Amino acid sequence: MGTYILRRLIQTVVVIALISYMCFYLMTLMPGDPVELMIQSNPRITSEDIARLRELYNLDQPAYVRYFSWAKDIASGDLGYSRTYRVPVQELMGPRLKNTFVLSFIALLTSLLIALPFGIYSALKPGSRVDYFVNFLSFGGISIPSFWLGLILIIIFSVQFGILPAGGTETIGVEHESTWAFIKDRALYLILPVISLSVQSIGVFVRYIRSSMMEAMRNDFIRTAKAKGLSRAVVVWKHGFRNALIPLITIFALSFSGLFSGAILTETVFAYQGVGKLVYDSIMANDYNVAMISFIISVSMVLFMNLLADILYGFADPRISYT
């Protein structure tokens, strides 16, 4: 197992390096660079200014030279400087990544906690009224656009009833007396975005859990377990659910890998200080340093979560072993 993990980790690092170069190169192919974007917004920029800025930003160098210079800085722990926001990337992205993680993690946890019992119950009682009802809600949840739901939630809870904030991350200018007060304040701002994000994923998860569980419950060994007189709980949880876990691990691992990518629409609708819109804007503005860090985080999360999923398969199903 140790050798397997080490091998996979080495592969992961190589893949990250290759993908990072590809992303960097592809970004250089996009029309316009940070200096050209400045020219558009300021007709007074002279050709001397352009030459000076290109040299300062290394834009007069070939893509591979710039990439290696960027990679060298990253290796030394310097994430670079945002040319758009004119602050170090670390300071710009750090708080936003944390906020995005908090929002996405709570939304994911909420989705799982709700989807698991409903999905399993539906699978155990297929064709029942509850199953139909759960399926109806799942499809409804999947179909509702999150930005639209977000706006409806704002109108109901913020504008009409005034019980929840319409947007933001925390109450501005308030010194919290205790950690608990701070958590309570942050929680208030999370309720609506979490609902908006979770509704869709609950629907998706319920559908996956239901089908995976139904598949597992149709196996011969379940019939054997029942015939042996095992209790329903043991049949469902020890034999059924454990076998349904393999596809679910894949889905959850992929969902976890998106925790830092940001939910651009939800974050924008709720003016939530997350990383989603920042990444979009940095790509559009050719803000290489910010965009590259977000690419690296996304790629690393996908690769590491896949590695984790592969390891978890072995725990979920003893027949899977790594040598």
Add this chain to the structure above:
Amino acid sequence: MTIARTLLSVVVSIGMAGSAFAKATNNELKIGISQEFDSLNPILSSMVASSYIRYIVNRRLTNLDSKSKWQAQITKELPTTENGLAKIVTVDGKKKIVTQWEIKESVKWGDGTPLTCDDIIFSRTVALSNNVSIPEREVYEQIEKIEVDPKNPKKCTFTYQNAIWNHVNQLGTFYLLPKHLEESVFNKYKDQKEGYEKNSNYTKNPTNPGLYNGPYVVSELKLGDHISMVPNKHFYGEAPKIKRIIIKLIPNTGTLEANLRSGTIDKISVLGLTFDQAISLEKKIKTESADFTVVFEPSAVHEHIDLNLDNPILKDIKVRKALATAIDKEQLVKSLFEGKQPASLHFITPKDPWYTDDPKSVTTYRYSKRQAAKILDEAGWKEDKDGYRYKEGKKLSLNFMTTAGNKTREAVQVYLQNQWKQVGIEIIIKNEPGRVFFGETTKKRRFDMAMYAWVANPENNPRSTLHSEMISSEKNGWSGQNYPGFKNPRMDKIIEEMDGEFNPKKRIELAAEMQKIYTDEIPVLPLYYRTDNAVIPKNMKNFKIPGHQFSETNDVERWTME
């Protein structure tokens, strides 16, 4: 995204009816903006939202007021040749201008340190460093030297490289840095690329009051979320009335209204609602008698269509004149903008002292389908059975481009396409995302007709857009903005003369001649001036949208709630 926005607007409209409004007070004013802001370092920040904030916390040597008149801001008086504070001297056969400035006695940084000429000299030094990524430094470069009066640190003499008449206007964008806080950072990092900006106090410690000299200082800053400002105890001018101003970033313009109605914000800045959203909100506010007012003000942003003069069809002035004559601009602004965005005659705005609509100085093109058809006939473009015009077997067909996804521009395009079709011109709409349109298409002049906007600031010599040397090309690093490729020796001469003309009356005459050439040769089809809008609480007083490059926040200390 357009469908999504429409859907949002509909939902907001339905859901808003009957919601409650909270009255804003002088204790706190929460302003919503939809655009991100960057570092608050005044010489470095380039985002519009940062300028909005910058004028709340910083003041400059000169300022353009809401009546488009230049005023001394932190200084006692504007130097002019009449008051003797500006003199033209000849050094080694070269004419230069020397100006005397005196900073008001009471002007201090937010920590109580007096603001002196040393701060001005230091700011120029930083701006001219090759390791600082200031976007354009012409303002700083034009000054050859600044000398401080040994008897009075608040008095200094500026010697310019050349004798330029607009030295006062230029200083409107000469931003000041506090030497007592920033000098040590600059000296430590000045040899590193971008070293100063990475380590500046504006980046590392933006709530230090000593960084600001305006009516407010920053008390809290979260990039991408909000900025909080409180009155500056050492401000030299009128004491601010509002005890705290919060600027909240709400990136989705569709939810700005919901935030306003729920009390999350009290005001929507000019960097908030789109024009159509503002129009729709104004109607709702009137119907509901809500406690807000939507303020509109024509701005210096001029929406126009560049015609590529290298295009064989558009090279013919008759075709250009026919295009202009076939547009009913008055109807366009009436039907699409309810008359709130005024039609334009040329690139100079009515607020500009150079503006003229005198028929002797401006060639106007009165809407006439018949006249447009006649001009095209004369140019050899004859109408065929399919309703379009042809010349030597070639169809009169032009590509019409703009930024994709801009609802207003797309509506204007369809309107114009229909008008030009009526005189037999085929218009093919071919829109592109902003970064491709500006990053490639306009810059490399790969268009027939391109619709976009320029900011036409008062008394601005249009060198970059109309001088023949500014035709964007590979040779000049694609730096010019003369995208139509307009070449007129007289126009070049006027632009050059304008820089050295100290007589305001003569400048107005030159500007009139400029407008005559521009409207005669029509390298560009002027369309309309965009209108700025803001939503303010009904009880807010002394608020004014200036409609030029300097923000509404220039008068922030006078804002009050009654």
